[in-house]
Amino acid sequence: MDLDFGPAEAEFRAETRAWLHAHVPAEPLPSLETEAGFAAHREWERTLGRDRLAAVSWPEEYGGRGVTPLQWLVFEEEYYAAGAPGRVNQNGTDLLATTLFRHGTPEQLARILPPIAAGEVIWAQAWSEPGAGSDLAGLRSTATRTDGGWLLAGQKTWSSRAPFADRAFGLFRSDPEPGRHRGLTYVMFPLDAEGLTVRPIGRLDGKPAFAELFLDDVFVPDHDVIGTAGEGWKAAMSTAGNERGLTLRPPGRFMATVDRLVELWRERGDASDTAMRDRLADAWIRSQAYRLKGFETISREDDIGVEASLTKVFWSEFDVALHETALDLLGPDGELESPWLEGYVFSLAGTIYAGTNEIQRNVIAERLLGLPRGAR
Amino acid sequence: MRFVLDAEQRLFAETLHTLLTDAGTARAVRAWAAGDTKPGRAVWSALAEAGVFALAVPEAHGGAGPLPVELVCAAEQLGRHAVPGPYVETLAAAELLGRLGDVPLAGTWLPRIAGGEALVSLTLPPAVPYALDGDVADLVLAAGDSVREAAVDGGTASLDPARRMSPVVPGEPLADAAREASAAAYDLGALLCAAQQFGLGRALLDVSVAYARTRHQFGHPIGEFQAVKHQLAGVLVELEFTRPLLYGAALAYRTPDFSRDVSAAKVAASAASYAAARVALQVHGAIGYTDEYDPSLWIRKARALHGAWGSPAAHRARVVDAL
Numbered sequence: 003m004d005l006d007f008g009p010a011e012a013e014f015r016a017e018t019r020a021w022l023h024a025h026v027p028a029e030p031l032p033s034l035e036t037e038a039g040f041a042a043h044r045e046w047e048r049t050l051g052r053d054r055l056a057a058v059s060w061p062e063e064y065g066g067r068g069v070t071p072l073q074w075l076v077f078e079e080e081y082y083a084a085g086a087p088g089r090v091n092q093n094g095t096d097l098l099a100t101t102l103f104r105h106g107t108p109e110q111l112a113r114i115l116p117p118i119a120a121g122e123v124i125w126a127q128a129w130s131e132p133g134a135g136s137d138l139a140g141l142r143s144t145a146t147r148t149d150g151g152w153l154l155a156g157q158k159t160w161s162s163r164a165p166f167a168d169r170a171f172g173l174f175r176s177d178p179e180p181g182r183h184r185g186l187t188y189v190m191f192p193l194d195a196e197g198l199t200v201r202p203i204g205r206l207d208g209k210p211a212f213a214e215l216f217l218d219d220v221f222v223p224d225h226d227v228i229g230t231a232g233e234g235w236k237a238a239m240s241t242a243g244n245e246r247g248l249t250l251r252p253p254g255r256f257m258a259t260v261d262r263l264v265e266l267w268r269e270r271g272d273a274s275d276t277a278m279r280d281r282l283a284d285a286w287i288r289s290q291a292y293r294l295k296g297f298e299t300i301s302r303e304d305d306i307g308v309e310a311s312l313t314k315v316f317w318s319e320f321d322v323a324l325h326e327t328a329l330d331l332l333g334p335d336g337e338l339e340s341p342w343l344e345g346y347v348f349s350l351a352g353t354i355y356a357g358t359n360e361i362q363r364n365v366i367a368e369r370l371l372g373l374p375r376g377a378r
Numbered sequence: 379m380r381f382v383l384d385a386e387q388r389l390f391a392e393t394l395h396t397l398l399t400d401a402g403t404a405r406a407v408r409a410w411a412a413g414d415t416k417p418g419r420a421v422w423s424a425l426a427e428a429g430v431f432a433l434a435v436p437e438a439h440g441g442a443g444p445l446p447v448e449l450v451c452a453a454e455q456l457g458r459h460a461v462p463g464p465y466v467e468t469l470a471a472a473e474l475l476g477r478l479g480d481v482p483l484a485g486t487w488l489p490r491i492a493g494g495e496a497l498v499s500l501t502l503p504p505a506v507p508y509a510l511d512g513d514v515a516d517l518v519l520a521a522g523d524s525v526r527e528a529a530v531d532g533g534t535a536s537l538d539p540a541r542r543m544s545p546v547v548p549g550e551p552l553a554d555a556a557r558e559a560s561a562a563a564y565d566l567g568a569l570l571c572a573a574q575q576f577g578l579g580r581a582l583l584d585v586s587v588a589y590a591r592t593r594h595q596f597g598h599p600i601g602e603f604q605a606v607k608h609q610l611a612g613v614l615v616e617l618e619f620t621r622p623l624l625y626g627a628a629l630a631y632r633t634p635d636f637s638r639d640v641s642a643a644k645v646a647a648s649a650a651s652y653a654a655a656r657v658a659l660q661v662h663g664a665i666g667y668t669d670e671y672d673p674s675l676w677i678r679k680a681r682a683l684h685g686a687w688g689s690p691a692a693h694r695a696r697v698v699d700a701l
Contacts (some may be wrong), residue, residue, distance in 0.1 A: 003387065003447050005629050006379055072379055264701050276691070283694035286701060287623070287642040294622030297381040315615050360604070366614055367607035371587045376602030 005297060006077070007230065012071045015080055018055075022084035025049060031087045033344060035209035040166040043090035047121030049203045057095045057119045064111065065119025071300040078252035083261070093163055094118040094125035096249040098171050101188070105229040105237040114190070123336060126164035126193065128172030128215055129238075131157060132273055136361050137378075138173075139182040143217060145174035145189060151223040152176065152231075154191065162355070164213035165202035166195055173234050188234030190226045197221075207347045250356065251317045253293040255326070259345070260289040263328055266342075269332050281327045288320045299338040309368045318352035382453070382624070391451045397424055398459035404672040410462035411539035415514050418462045419497075425452075425461075426494020434472035434566070439488035444473065446569070446631040450624050453570040456682075457577030457651075460676050462540035464499045464511045466574060466687070470567030471498040474521055477559035481679035483552045484526070487517060501528065501546050502564050505688040508534070512544030520548035521560040527552060538682035540675070559627045561637075564687075569685040571649035575625050576617065578680050579651035582658040583613050590661055593648045600661070609657045616650035623647075641693035648684045648693075654678035 006017075011247075031046065032039035050056040051065065059074045060066025069077070081236040089095065095118055102111055117123040134141035154174055165168060169192050177185030193200055197218040201211035204212025229237040267282050295313070299306055325346035329336035336343070353359045383391070401424065406417040425431070430452045435441025443449075449469065456465050472491050475484040490496040499515040501507060502522065509518045512530035520528040528546035536543055553559075587610055590601030600606050623646050627639035655677045659666045666674055684690070 003381060003383055003625065003629065004379060005381055007624065008379070012380075096385035276695075279698050280691065280694045281701075283645065283697040284602055287694075288619070290626070290639075290642055291619040291623050291646060294381065294626045296617055297379060298622050301379065301381045309618075312615050312618050315611075316619055340666055360608065363608040363611035364604065366611035367601070371583075371614060373590060373607050373610065373611055374599050375588065376598065376604070376607075378604075 005294075007072070010070070011073055011076050011312065011314070014069060015037040015076045018077050019084070021053060021055065022080060022086055026084050026086045030085070030341065033209060034088050034090050035205070035211040037166060037210075040090060043087055044121065044124055046087045047091050047124070049088075049121070051119055051121040054119065056121055057099065057115075058147045059227060060099065060115065060119060063172065064115035072297075075253065075296055075300065077254075078259060079254035082252070082258035085258070088135050090163070091118060091121065091124045092250060093127050093167075093171075097127065098125055098190075100249070101171075101228060102241055104240050105188075107225075109225065112121060118348040120161070123169055124163065124167045126161050126213075128158040128161045128170045129166070130160045132159055135160075136358050137234040138238075141175060141186070143172075143174050145187045145222070145231075147176070148159040149223070151221055152187065152227070154189065154217045154220040154222060154258035157214065159214045160203070160212050160355075161200075161215050162212045164193060164200055164215060169193060169237045171228070172216070173238050173268075176234075177232055183235045185232050186234040186238070187231045188228040188237045189222045190228065191220055191222050205347070209346075248296055248299060248313060251321070251352075253289070253296045256289040256292055256317070256320065260285050260323055263324065263331075266328055266331050270333070278327075278331065281323075281330075285320075285324050285327055288316075288323075292317060293318065308365055311357075311365040312370070314356060315359050315362050315366070318349075321349040321352050322346075381622070382610060383447075383625075386545060387451055390448060391455055394425070394430070394452060394455040395458065396593075397428060398455060398461060401459075402512055403459040403461050404675060407460055407462045407540045407675050415463075416575050421461055422463055422497065423494050423641045425465075426443040426492075430465075431468065431472070431494055432492045434469040434476075435488050435492040436476045439476070439484065439492065441472070441488065441492040444566075444631070446566070446628040448489060449566075449570060450573040450628045454577035454580075454624075455571035457574030457579075457679075458581045458598070460578065460581070460679050464497055464509075466567050466570045467500050467510050467515075468496070470502075470563040471517075471519055473566040474500070474519070474525065474556075474559050474563035477562050478525065478553045478556060481553050483527075490516075497579050499544070502560060502565070502567070505564065505692060506567070506686070507545075509546050510511060510542035510544075511542055512546060513542060518544070518546060520546055521556060521563060522527070523559070523560075524551040525553040525556045526550060536673070536682050538679040540679070541682055565637050565640045566631075568644050568693070569624070569627055569689040571683060572627075572640070572644040573678065575647040575651035576620055576681050577625055578645070578676055578683070579613070579617050579620075580678065581655035582651070582654040582673065582676050583610065583617065585676070586610060586613075586654075586661045606661060609660065613650070613654045613657050616646075616653055620646040620650045634700050635700075638697055641688070641696040641700075644688060644693045645697070648690050651680045652684050 033040040034043040058067045058069045062068050107348045131141045145152040171190045173186045176187040197220040199216040205211040327341040401421050411417045432441040433443045433445045433449045496516045498517045499509040499512045500519040512518045513533040520526045526548040528548045530544040531544040533544045538541045623643040627643040630636045630639040
């Protein structure tokens with residue numbers, strides 16, 4: 003048992019650090035949840051892509067570097083420590099790509115992945131519907147067979163990134179007969195398709211971070227179906243597992259945020275306020291726990307599977323606590339626009355999306371602890 | 379990097395688990411509480427034979443240590459089985475004596491500790507003001523700026539019936555300039571206490587899950603109800619994010635980060651094991667509140683250890699001081 007980095011990690015760390023030093027914008031980009039900010043972040047993805055740094059763990063043939071999971075963790079540590087911009091294409095680089103690596107055809111991998119790695123195509127997700135949130139299998143939007151493909155009809159909502167993204171992926175019911183988890187088809191479609199209307203929705207702070215999608219016979223060719231038609235649930239769950247795991251919230255992100263929190267505490271903290279000191283300690287302890295958990299995860303030979311639910315509950319609650327601590331340190335300035343406030347609003351969504359924490363606790367209780375399934 | 383236990387370490391933990399399961403530690407705890415230390419001493423000897431004490435004793439004194447990762451494995455099993463006796467204190471004393479250099483005290487007692495022939499207790503004020511099981515220990519040390527042999531002045535009952543806490547009367551110094559050795563003993567003791575708490579929490583979660591699967595109310599196993607499920611799931615989350623802190627701290631042994639990492643692990647372990655105890659009590663209901671039901675021994679120990687070897691506040695302060 004050890005926690006030692008080897009020469010391969012040291013070398014990649016040095017290269018990453020030097021690259022970031024040369025490229026990270028001096029001024030923070032505007033919020034990626036605004037039109038101007040989105041465009042700036044899209045440009046940043048292109049900058050990363052030019053040096054094959056937008057998806058470092060992917061194989062080189064798709065625009066990545068083929069680095070090990072440990073090197074990826076190192077990359078993320080350096081990335082967030084450098085104060086580099088938020089990643090506007092995580093739906094593509096992490097969620098869609100994971101699904102394609104497991105269920106996509108060679109043709110799909112070759113066609114879909116390189117434009118993601120180059121920062122050219124930004125992806126949105128289209129899971130939820132007005133009547134299907136936590137109960138995702140209850141979705142009702144349909145995919146109907148037509149010549150050479152499918153026609154999508156219905157309504158999707160809370161579609162993250164959809165107001166400004168290029169393409170989206172999601173599940174549609176292609177056969178109403180076989181039961182809730184069968185007869186669902188996983189498709190990819192352009193957001194400017196004929197028959198598709200995107201209505202942006204302001205999130206808690208008014209920024210258009212997500213959207214409603216109205217689909218009126220949107221055509222999807224067969225080659226944009228992922229996996230077998232009617233078997234989309236399984237493919238979708240492999241994406242969901244990933245979304246709950248480490249990739250969406252690399253430990254480096256929390257380490258950098260805690261470093262900033264320590265700085266804030268030095269500037270604004272009151273040494274006699276031991277309650278605040280304890281919260282600062284807890285923030286550091288939890289970021290250390292999360293970092294070490296990441297090393298444990300990549301050291302294992304088996305797939306963590308539903309254990310990703312443990313990770314999701316942990317990081318989402320930690321993220322809220324961390325930002326609450328910062329806002330409390332800011333006192334009356336906490337309500338004013340700042341990166342801390344932006345991070346706080348963002349963190350509040352974390353306990354809801356990617357499967358609410360209540361759904362995660364059901365998964366933990368039933369599939370890790372072996373408690374009996376019951377009525378929801 | 380490979381941040382998981384290797385096959386040998388896993389086997390060692392499994393061996394201790396089997397040994398302690400067969401020993402039936404709940405009975406030993408009740409006997410220990412009633413003043414009969416015989417079953418507890420038998421477990422002590424068996425663990426010595428399995429090599430537990432040697433892990434903290436340097437090779438020069440007949441041990442195999444110090445091996446902090448293996449010590450954490452062992453302490454986790456001690457907690458899981460709520461084994462009675464001053465284990466953490468004896469292992470911390472081994473660290474203390476091993477650090478004192480060539481003093482007669484070390485030459486005399488370290489081989490005995492390694493062989494399982496000595497129950498050693500110690501105080502390290504202010505965090506460890508009483509000698510655990512001082513009234514039955516073969517040696518009681520008062521550590522700090524100096525190390526002194528101490529006499530015990532009776533013993534007070536703890537919430538955990540297996541813990542008797544003795545005030546001490548220190549004698550003449552046996553070693554001066556012991557501050558660093560005492561600090562090292564404190565760090566190792568706090569880490570092993572945290573590992574013990576982690577094992578205790580895991581055992582409480584397991585017994586609570588088993589109970590929730592079999593106890594029926596309203597015609598259903600109570601584990602079907604989300605109000606119960608979610609509490610148990612929350613405990614697993616806390617425990618799963620405590621383990622990496624324990625082993626991370628063990629790997630930081632004798633580095634400048636050790637004290638900070640031990641404190642982080644102790645804070646997390648105290649919170650996780652106490653949460654496990656509260657949830658265990660709530661899930662079991664009235665039966666968990668009874669003296670006669672064995673898991674209540676684990677529940678009481680979780681509260682007792684919460685403030686042992688440094689309060690959560692003291693450990694949080696150490697973390698912040700290190701930032």
